[in-house]
C-alpha cells in the first residue's frame with residue numbers, strides 16, 4: 001500500500017514541478033510515509049529523523065500521525081499558548097475545498113459544535129506528537145493526512161512555497177492516477193503497478209490499530225480501478241497488484257479480477273491482503289482457470305486456536321479455516337498457500353500455541369509471516385486484555401515457531417528445485433566481484449528468487465528458469 005501512496009504523492013509533486021530522487025543526501029525534502037501497526041515502526045521514524053541533515057525539510061504522513069489525530073481531544077489545554085500562524089493550523093471546507101486558516105479558538109469551536117461539520121483539520125499543530133517531534137527536529141515542516149494528498153499543492157502554497165501546477169490534475173485520493181511513471185516505491189521495479197481498490201478497514205480485529213489510524217472502509221468504483229490498471233499497462237507495467245486491507249471484501253472483487261484479466265499487455269495479476277471469510281468459490285475457480293491470476297493464495301489465519309481467534313475478533317474458527325484450505329487443495333491447479341500467524345497474543349496458553357504449530361505442520365504452508373503481538377493504543381485488546389505472557393515464554397515460542405518456519409521453508413523450496421518457472425526480472429540487486437549480475441523478484445507462486453547471470457538481463461523481461469537451488473526463504477537460478 002505504501003507503493004500506491006508513494007506513487008500518488010510523487011505524481012502530485014511532479015505536477016508541481018518538484019523533481020524526484022531516491023538519493024537521501026540529494027533531497028531537499030524527505031517524505032516519510034509512516035506506519036503504526038506496531039510500536040517498532042513508530043520508533044523507527046524517530047531513529048530515521050536523526051539521520052537527516054538539518055537543512056532537509058521533513059514531511060510526515062500516514063497512520064502514525066493519523067491515529068494521534070483521531071484520538072486526540074482537541075482542547076485548548078493541549079494546544080500550546082504560543083501557537084501562531086506558521087505552526088500549521090488550518091482546515092479545509094469540504095464544500096469548495098478551500099484551505100482556511102483558523103485560530104485555536106475557532107478550531108475548538110468546530111470540534112465542539114456538530115458531527116456534521118464541513119470543516120476537517122488537515123494539518124495538526126495540535127497533534128501532541130507533532131510538538132514532541134518538532135521540539136527535537138526543527139526541520140519537520142509538515143504533518144498531514146494521506147487523504148489530503150490531492151490538495152497538497154494548496155497546502156504548499158499556504159506555507160509559502162511558490163509553485164505552479166495544473167489544477168485539472170488535482171483529484172481526490174482514489175482518483176489520482178500516477179500516470180506515465182513508475183508506480184512502485186522503488187524506481188528499480190519497472191514492471192509492477194500497485195493499484196488500490198478500497199481504503200481502510202471496518203473489521204476491528206481486537207489487536208489492530210488500522211481502523212483507528214486510517215478510518216473506515218470505502219470501496220472504489222470498478223470502472224475507475226480498471227481504468228487505472230489500463231493506464232499502467234499502457235505505460236509498460238506488466239504485473240498488476242490489487243491492494244487493500246481486505247482486498248477481497250470489495251463487493252465487486254470477482255468482477256474487478258475478471259475485468260483486469262481482459263486487459264491487453266497484462267502478464268500477471270496478484271492481490272493483497274485478503275481475509276479468510278471473503279474468499280468465494282468463484283474466486284477460487286478463477287485461480288484454477290486463469291493462468292495470469294497467480295497460483296498463490298495468502299490466508300492470514302493469525303492463530304489456529306478457537307479461543308484466541310475469538311479474542312482477536314476474527315470471524316472464523318479453525319473448522320471453517322480447515323474447510324477453506326481443503327477447497328484450495330481440491331483445485332486442479334497447484335496453488336501455493338501462505339499465512340500470517342501472530343505470536344504472544346495475551347492469554348495464549350501452551351495448548352493454543354501448540355494448535356497453531358500443528359496447523360503449520362499439517363498444512364505445510366509455503367511461507368508463514370510471523371507477527372509479534374504489539375499492544376496498540378485504543379484497540380480493544382490493549383484496553384481490555386493485559387499483555388500477560390512472560391518474556392521467557394515469548395522467547396521460547398518465538399524460537400520454536402522460527403525453527404519450524406525455517407524447516408518448512410527449506411523443505412518446500414527444495415521441492416521446487418529443477419522445476420521450470422516463469423520469473424519477472426524486476427529488481428536489479430548488484431553486480432558482484434566476479435562480474436555476475438544479480439536480480440530478484442518472485443516466481444508466479446510467490447517465492448522469492450535470485451537470478452544470477454553473466455549477461456546483463458533486461459528489467460521487465462519474463463524469463464523461463466529451471467530452479468537450481470532452494471534454501472530457506474529463497475530460490476536460486478544461476479545461468480550457465
Ligand code: SF4
Pocket residue numbers: 201202203204205208209210211245246275
Ligand atoms: S482485517 Fe483486522 S488485522 Fe486486517 S487491517 Fe482490518 S482490523 Fe486490521
